[in-house]
Amino acid sequence: MMRSRFSLLLISCSLLMCIFVGVCHGGELRKKFYKESCPLAEDIVKNITWTRVANNVTLPSKLLRMHFHDCFVRGCDGSVLIDSTSNNPAEKEAVPNLTLGGFDVIEEAKTQLEKTCPGVVSCADILALAARDAVSFQFNKSMWEVLTGRRDGRISRQSDALANLPTPFFNFTALKQSFSSKGLTVTDLVVLSGGHTIGIGHCNFFSNRLYNFTGKGDQDPSLNSTYAATLKSQCKTLTDNTTFVPMDPGTFLSFDANYYKVLKLNQGLFQSDAALLTNKGASNIVDELASSNKFFTEFAQSIKRMGAIEVLTGSVGEIRKKCVERFTTDMNAHKVVVTGRIEEQKLLKKLRKKTGKRVEIIIHDDKKKKKKKKEGGDNNNNGDDIGGSSKDGNTAMVHDQYCCRESEAIFMMFSDENPNACSIV
Numbered sequence: 001m002m003r004s005r006f007s008l009l010l011i012s013c014s015l016l017m018c019i020f021v022g023v024c025h026g027g028e029l030r031k032k033f034y035k036e037s038c039p040l041a042e043d044i045v046k047n048i049t050w051t052r053v054a055n056n057v058t059l060p061s062k063l064l065r066m067h068f069h070d071c072f073v074r075g076c077d078g079s080v081l082i083d084s085t086s087n088n089p090a091e092k093e094a095v096p097n098l099t100l101g102g103f104d105v106i107e108e109a110k111t112q113l114e115k116t117c118p119g120v121v122s123c124a125d126i127l128a129l130a131a132r133d134a135v136s137f138q139f140n141k142s143m144w145e146v147l148t149g150r151r152d153g154r155i156s157r158q159s160d161a162l163a164n165l166p167t168p169f170f171n172f173t174a175l176k177q178s179f180s181s182k183g184l185t186v187t188d189l190v191v192l193s194g195g196h197t198i199g200i201g202h203c204n205f206f207s208n209r210l211y212n213f214t215g216k217g218d219q220d221p222s223l224n225s226t227y228a229a230t231l232k233s234q235c236k237t238l239t240d241n242t243t244f245v246p247m248d249p250g251t252f253l254s255f256d257a258n259y260y261k262v263l264k265l266n267q268g269l270f271q272s273d274a275a276l277l278t279n280k281g282a283s284n285i286v287d288e289l290a291s292s293n294k295f296f297t298e299f300a301q302s303i304k305r306m307g308a309i310e311v312l313t314g315s316v317g318e319i320r321k322k323c324v325e326r327f328t329t330d331m332n333a334h335k336v337v338v339t340g341r342i343e344e345q346k347l348l349k350k351l352r353k354k355t356g357k358r359v360e361i362i363i364h365d366d367k368k369k370k371k372k373k374k375e376g377g378d379n380n381n382n383g384d385d386i387g388g389s390s391k392d393g394n395t396a397m398v399h400d401q402y403c404c405r406e407s408e409a410i411f412m413m414f415s416d417e418n419p420n421a422c423s424i425v
């Protein structure tokens with residue numbers, strides 16, 4: 001009922017997108033795209049994701065959000081995974097993406113897939129599948145169908161992310177506009193906002209609602225005042241960007257329809273959540289989702305549509321060999337920092353050739369640091385309980401969580417003065 005009202009609108013939106021924007025490759029996604037070319041592809045992604053989620057309860061929210069941020073910027077093309085270069089700040093550098101996490105899961109799946117069927121499975125598909133699998137883990141079955149056949153983009157720009165990702169300060173009109181520019185409806189907006197049933201939000205994304213809503217030191221009147229007091233006890237200042245709170249208090253690890261119940265109690269965390277109650281049509285949908293058991297089926301449909309935004313298919317785009325790679329050079333410090341799975345020997349050879357110097361790999365072990373942070377009692381560090389590091393054979397994998405980007409890296413040092421000099425970082 002709710003869906004049919006909007007399906008016509010969606011078709012016309014998609015057509016308009018094709019005609020005016022030229023982004024209508026989405027039709028070519030299909031079920032089990034890798035059936036012949038890589039029959040184990042979906043199983044590999046699922047096994048790796050489930051193993052990782054079993055050890056890290058925060059991954060479903062991380063991967064779900066990453067999929068959304070990928071799709072809203074240049075379509076679902078894996079561009080959110082690409083690293084910055086010296087002259088191009090990538091999507092990752094945009095403020096909303098600074099708190100993304102779970103990159104290492106994608107890279108782990110990619111490494112395994114490249115061993116099994118090289119050059120076949122796209123990073124964009126791996127991300128779409130991993131997001132579904134991570135959320136599905138708690139149900140022990142797939143919660144939505146993921147069509148596959150996406151190909152990878154090569155372009156990733158910070159400015160595109162800033163221009164295309166909706167902010168938590170958006171009102172209803174801006175949210176509607178943001179979603180419709182991606183061919184999504186108001187129903188999709190309300191249903192997909194239900195993604196906020198899992199995960200956390202950092203104080204700086206909503207503390208204006210607590211301390212300075214209209215610039216006069218006031219509180220957002222649409223925020224439940226008891227809840228606001230609780231939030232104030234956690235987010236002590238307007239500028240706190242390290243503390244975070246659950247978005248769906250009580251059940252923030254559980255993918256369920258509770259978000260809509262919380263929203264109706266005026267306890268939606270962001271202005272963008274509260275905004276869903278300011279439009280009659282949207283708030284009717286909130287009511288329906290809060291009081292029925294339609295959330296899962298509606299979410300399955302909306303996320304399938306989100307997963308088809310401006311996808312590259314057929315001969316457009318490419319299949320990247322690596323999904324997540326970090327490679328930054330600091331010539332002054334004689335240091336190259338690489339994050340991701342690397343083939344050590346190849347990299348050593350390449351660097352030796354390029355620099356003409358002695359090069360040594362130093363794998364930075366972040367575990368001690370993490371432990372130290374815990375002992376220090378800093379429970380605001382989001383990544384303390386996230387992931388770990390592992391090594392296998394001649395590859396080394398380190399995690400790329402938002403909390404530990406700098407520390408979780410492989411450092412390579414080379415020196416002019418002393419050819420034997422290699423510092424441990």
Ligand code: HEM
Binds near residue numbers: 192
């Ligand atoms: C409607 C517009 C949306 C806005 C303005 C928005 C904004 C935000 C913000 C500000 C955060 C907090 C990030 C942090 O503090 O680290 C967040 C978290 C999150 N968002 Fe959204 N979001 C929107 C839609 C969506 C959609 C469509 C999905 C997925 C279907 C989604 C999934 C998530 C998840 C799972 C988290 C928790 C991430 C974590 O725990 O690290 N959001 N969102």
